[in-house]
Amino acid sequence: MKSDRHILVIGGGAIGLLTARELASAGAQVTVLERGQPGRESSWAGGGIVSPLFPWRYLDSITALASWSQARYPEVCAQLARDTGIDPEFTVNGMLMVAEDEVDTALNWAARHQRRLETVDATTFRELEPAAAHPPGTGLWMPEIGQLRNPRLLAALLADVQARGVTLRSETPVSGLRMRNGVCRGVTTPQGHVEADQVIVCAGAWSGELLSDLPTPPAVRPVRGQMLLFQTPPGTISRIVLEDQRYIIPRRDGHVLFGSSMEEVGFDKSTTEAMREELLALVHARFPVMREAPLVKHWAGLRPGSPAGVPYIAAHPEIPGLYVNAGQFRNGIVIGLASARLAADLVLERPPILNPTPYGWNAPRG
Template sequence: MHIAIIGAGISGLMTALELAEHGCSVDIFDQQQAGQAASWAGGGILSPMYPWRYAPEVNQLAQYGKSLYQSWNEKLYPITGIDFQIHNTGMLIFDQEDFQTGLNYATQHNEPMQQCDLLNRIQLETVNPHISKQFDQAIYFPQLANVRNPRLLQSLIHYLKQHPCVRFFEHCIVEKLIIKNKTVHGIETEDHQQYFADQVVLTSGAWSNYWQQQVQRKIPVHPVQGQMLLFKSPENWLPTMCMNRVMYLIPRQDGHIVCGSSMSECGFSTAVDAQTQQDILSACLEMVPELAQFPIVKRWAGLRPSSPHGIPYIGAMPELNRLWANFGHFRNGLCMGAGSAKLLAQLMLDQKTFVDPHAYSPDRLACAQLAIRENLS
């Protein structure tokens, strides 16, 4: 089976990996360099932030992220020489209003990886001695990890580019789908080149609503900007991830500490601004004041593919044969990415799925369009 994938972020790359490993021939198209945009810009926490604040459908896929990435890293690392650097730091959360919900979450939802404990000040200093004195308590999730997403993407791209079943078309803008008799036969690029395929997959992230007109369905996905900054501390200086009021610190093994993140509706702009950066910095120094002694080495912004309730669209697109979706992951593209790709590949290859696919079905797009028509009538 020959498959064209539009979009080379984490969703597109993981989908390509799953399908190529099952013997499919895969062409990957991206309007820029592969592995950029939100996938590169995110923090890489392998869990939704405050999972109890998200829909069950988000957590259902996210809970497989750590184990799936560990398995893929074991397979790819000997070939690519690039380690995903899955870092088992655990997570401290300081939001007191979330303590009770967090403490009960793992048992109530049968997610042992989300098991946590309430720490007092003495215990907190043992787990992470750099935490601000203002925090007397925290809930601690010892099993949570982060993946170094730029290295994850580099490894995937390196592996797929040497794969005999995969071709890359970067800096290649796909302008339209080739549709005849309600069947998608391939894609046409901006320079009018046509590429035919047995199946086409949309993994377009924040750009996914570009396809609304051609698929004749409202696609409620739009970009939400998130800004970040990066400290460089000594190696393994900060022992845990930290979170307070939706701001987070994510330590890497080499001493880099990723700090974020903001939320802004500003279209496709990836410009950083001084006020937002200052807000992020203030929130991070509130958690760990000693960070002020280390240099800030990078600032950037990415574009999340916002969708209703953050539940992605995964599966066959309605009323168009041979067209598939894997988009709309909002803030959880990395932690849902491996599970989303596995689910889509199982659907495309007519295999038994490891989770119930109905909640992610793009048939929801048809319902959204119907609702709009009813409101207008």
């Protein structure tokens, strides 16, 4: 049922589009304001692993969002493929990890959260990923982990939200909030004011900067990640493999991603020769077969970094009408579905899917 409530979503990345999708599905009138073109920033640049890296290293508040989303990704991607004709290619090919010092911690975490996580010896590691040059004595294996292709997810989401009646305004940078009697009633853009009943900021790495006039803006900052893309014959690499914060991701069609860097360089989104060489040396050492693979692309994206990676999914404590859903850091895809649903629950004053306290505007993080 359509409601009279008009909600502005600021930012057309994965978080903004997923949030708009939830709100529109509940009957709200939704407009997404996007500074550039939707889905071209961090959400486009990411690897699309539908799991936190080394998931036991995260707080339970991240695991809760990840678990909720992971249970729903297969169905959501199938729906998007069916309804939009754009398949995000959600694929379960499992995640192998090298973290020999953390085996006990990982197993305890998996038992506590009822996740499938197994130890594998070097022979099994090699069977699972024959291209890995140096299988560890004991590896960790999560066979149920999936991945998706970010540009396809974004294109499908864009088509999906428009089919649900969401208005999308590209090339519309928001420069500030419009306040009336202490209540947020819209935003300011170079094209004029846009009025609304509620505003939810989903501006990724730019969310802290956009809200920097508030006494307590969310502590969201850009963290650059550089990524390499190769072309290989399909099947050259079989699994997602993680080691020392670097990972390889094989796509169905033989494209292979290797990344990514973690750089605190402000809003500088350029790629560097030095990081290209570093990533190339690592991928060649760990997967010698990749020496034959042509490098087809090198890019960088700005993750929305936050303390301990805990996102801000909250109503402003003192400004009615103002909400935030940002700071998903390295996990915006895997925790995106739950973040969007929780944000919509708060905006629409529905019972929340999860306890929202850890993601509060002023909640302690880490």
